Amino acid sequence: MARLMDERIWTAGLVVIGDEILSGRTQDRNVAQLATWLNAQGIRLGEVRVVADRQEAIVEAVDALRTRYDYCFTTGGIGPTHDDISVDAIAVALGVDVVIHPEARAILESYYASRGGLTDMRLRMARVPRGAELISNRMSGAPGIRIGNVFMLAGVPHIAAGMLDALTGQLEGGKPLLARTIGCWVAESEIAELLATVERSREGVTIGSYPFFREGRTGANFVIRSTSQQDIDACVGELTAGLEAQGREVTDGGI
Amino acid sequence: MARLMDERIWTAGLVVIGDEILSGRTQDRNVAQLATWLNAQGIRLGEVRVVADRQEAIVEAVDALRTRYDYCFTTGGIGPTHDDISVDAIAVALGVDVVIHPEARAILESYYASRGGLTDMRLRMARVPRGAELISNRMSGAPGIRIGNVFMLAGVPHIAAGMLDALTGQLEGGKPLLARTIGCWVAESEIAELLATVERSREGVTIGSYPFFREGRTGANFVIRSTSQQDIDACVGELTAGLEAQGREVTDGGI
Numbered sequence: 001m002a003r004l005m006d007e008r009i010w011t012a013g014l015v016v017i018g019d020e021i022l023s024g025r026t027q028d029r030n031v032a033q034l035a036t037w038l039n040a041q042g043i044r045l046g047e048v049r050v051v052a053d054r055q056e057a058i059v060e061a062v063d064a065l066r067t068r069y070d071y072c073f074t075t076g077g078i079g080p081t082h083d084d085i086s087v088d089a090i091a092v093a094l095g096v097d098v099v100i101h102p103e104a105r106a107i108l109e110s111y112y113a114s115r116g117g118l119t120d121m122r123l124r125m126a127r128v129p130r131g132a133e134l135i136s137n138r139m140s141g142a143p144g145i146r147i148g149n150v151f152m153l154a155g156v157p158h159i160a161a162g163m164l165d166a167l168t169g170q171l172e173g174g175k176p177l178l179a180r181t182i183g184c185w186v187a188e189s190e191i192a193e194l195l196a197t198v199e200r201s202r203e204g205v206t207i208g209s210y211p212f213f214r215e216g217r218t219g220a221n222f223v224i225r226s227t228s229q230q231d232i233d234a235c236v237g238e239l240t241a242g243l244e245a246q247g248r249e250v251t252d253g254g255i
Numbered sequence: 256m257a258r259l260m261d262e263r264i265w266t267a268g269l270v271v272i273g274d275e276i277l278s279g280r281t282q283d284r285n286v287a288q289l290a291t292w293l294n295a296q297g298i299r300l301g302e303v304r305v306v307a308d309r310q311e312a313i314v315e316a317v318d319a320l321r322t323r324y325d326y327c328f329t330t331g332g333i334g335p336t337h338d339d340i341s342v343d344a345i346a347v348a349l350g351v352d353v354v355i356h357p358e359a360r361a362i363l364e365s366y367y368a369s370r371g372g373l374t375d376m377r378l379r380m381a382r383v384p385r386g387a388e389l390i391s392n393r394m395s396g397a398p399g400i401r402i403g404n405v406f407m408l409a410g411v412p413h414i415a416a417g418m419l420d421a422l423t424g425q426l427e428g429g430k431p432l433l434a435r436t437i438g439c440w441v442a443e444s445e446i447a448e449l450l451a452t453v454e455r456s457r458e459g460v461t462i463g464s465y466p467f468f469r470e471g472r473t474g475a476n477f478v479i480r481s482t483s484q485q486d487i488d489a490c491v492g493e494l495t496a497g498l499e500a501q502g503r504e505v506t507d508g509g510i
Contacts, residue, residue, distance in 0.1 A: 024290030035279030196337035
């Protein structure tokens with residue numbers, strides 16, 4: 001089933017900025033969170049780079065991904081401390097100055113009015129690359145930042161989540177990638193050929209095979225993805241028929 | 256305190272291969288796992304790229320990281336199914352053929368002797384880029400693969416962990432990066448200047464600031480990292496004195 005030639009696929013890249021991820025101290029949650037959110041917007045996450053809190057590393061990664069994908073997201077490095085250098089690095093990547101955003105300053109003034117006032121260090125969180133807009137942050141004072149196709153989010157996952165809420169429905173996307181999962185108590189090596197045959201028979205459909213070992217038995221879940229529910233259902237039908245012809249039981253929704 | 260000029264820092268890059276991470280279906284565990292293991296080997300994780308199950312994406316990422324870092328690790332895509340294309344992609348990246356490794360074949364023959372025999376699809380897991388050595392896998396049959404400075408591990412985290420065990424102590428590294436954490440009930444914006452001053456005063460020491468909001472209060476943990484325990488302890492002393500001079504209580508080990 002040929003994919004329509006004019007079906008535009010929207011894509012995004014993500015740059016995770018933070019020594020704490022590369023050191024193993026912090027388990028990243030933003031990749032899965034952003035990926036899931038993007039799917040609902042009809043945008044596919046094409047690539048992620050995790051880089052250190054070093055300007056040249058951030059500049060290189062942001063430059064690579066903002067030119068390659070429709071959207072480039074970043075997480076981390078927008079707080080008030082010395083290791084928060086994302087704004088400066090992205091300004092360098094885009095070739096613009098860093099300025100104080102008046103609305104961000106007002107937000108921080110109001111937020112810190114009852115919290116000891118807006119100090120110089122706190123004012124750092126109002127700095128943006130020139131030309132940027134704000135992404136509202138209902139969790140804490142400091143806003144996220146949008147400039148061109150670059151979206152800078154907080155590193156703390158629940159704050160990043162609030163910023164994504166603010167962006168929901170704001171970005172142009174295509175058809176969401178749909179998915180359906182089936183599971184079977186089978187070693188994936190026993191049915192690898194069947195999977196490959198079924199996938200090849202339908203353009204625009206991919207089948208992921210995810211083996212596991214549970215309760216002393218080997219099994220696998222198969223995730224069938226496409227923008228067409230009809231294609232997915234047809235593919236699930238073929239795969240199920242193939243597995244059942246081998247005398248295997250198939251669990252819809254996965255095991 | 257100047258770092259010795261001849262102190263060699265060993266580095267690694269990681270390519271996480273898998274649509275399931277980019278779709279948000281699977282929460283990655285291998286970044287934190289590898290980072291922690293590398294620290295113990297005296298090797299620093301410098302960069303991570305998460306790429307799709309597409310040959311050109313894998314080739315590009317592996318080529319970039321294997322030339323930039325001392326070691327390049329990959330996770331995922333070495334199973335028996337059609338979406339397992341890491342061996343082919345890395346052979347392309349290195350400009351070598353793919354061959355059946357006789358020892359891998361023997362391992363799989365023995366492993367599958369009581370599990371239905373070695374089928375063609377299972378034999379796929381004995382394919383390696385020409386010139387590769389095996390990394391033993393005590394968890395399941397299929398071995399990991401080492402070729403040059405590229406180390407190909409399984410995507411399933413507990414299998415990757417077994418392969419890392421097999422590599423423990425085998426890779427040349429430098430001094431491990433040590434870390435000490437202190438915590439304080441303070442908004443990081445209030446002490447950002449102190450942190451920056453203390454960090455600047457000691458070369459080779461970095462201070463990461465990790466804010467949190469718990470029990471209705473704002474706090475932060477500060478992670479002080481260096482290859483020198485003496486430098487770390489001196490830095491912790493300065494930081495603690497600075498915080499206590501502001502009337503704040505410091506918790507050793509973090510909050």
